Amino acid sequence: MLKIRDVEFAPQSIGANIKARRRALGLNQDDLADKLGLTQANISRIEGSPKGPSGEMLLAIATALGCDVNDLLGVVNAPGMEDLDDEAKSFVVNMLKSDPQFGMYLRSLVRECKNFAEDDWRFLASSIKLALGYVADAIKNKKHQSVEA
Numbered sequence: 057m058l059k060i061r062d063v064e065f066a067p068q069s070i071g072a073n074i075k076a077r078r079r080a081l082g083l084n085q086d087d088l089a090d091k092l093g094l095t096q097a098n099i100s101r102i103e104g105s106p107k108g109p110s111g112e113m114l115l116a117i118a119t120a121l122g123c124d125v126n127d128l129l130g131v132v133n134a135p136g137m138e139d140l141d142d143e144a145k146s147f148v149v150n151m152l153k154s155d156p157q158f159g160m161y162l163r164s165l166v167r168e169c170k171n172f173a174e175d176d177w178r179f180l181a182s183s184i185k186l187a188l189g190y191v192a193d194a195i196k197n198k199k200h201q202s203v204e205a
Contacts, residue, residue: 069108070105070130070163073128074121085103107163108128111151114128114129114159129159129163
């Protein structure tokens, strides 16, 4: 298992995590498909896919399996993660729901990060911080312009 700061990432694919959770609950693919309004073939494709399902489908599967999206993403809460507030967790879940590609890029980055040097982590953190700053400013300006209009 790969540990990054206070979070551990299981090396399995999301599909493998879905399959493991489903089996742990004693469900077969047909059972899960029925809960989601899908076919057994859909579940088979989701479990066999290295990319995993869309963010919206991932949330539906997590609900059907009675677990958190993080469980299916392979994120294991390590000591300190319980201190992450609900707003931060909600932010990530909303990103996954609003853009399935976000989840795909995030999973790809997580798989690659085992080779990151400290400079890579600093670059990633500063890039994300810069992007979030631009987004926050753009949203504020958009709201300010709509109030003036």
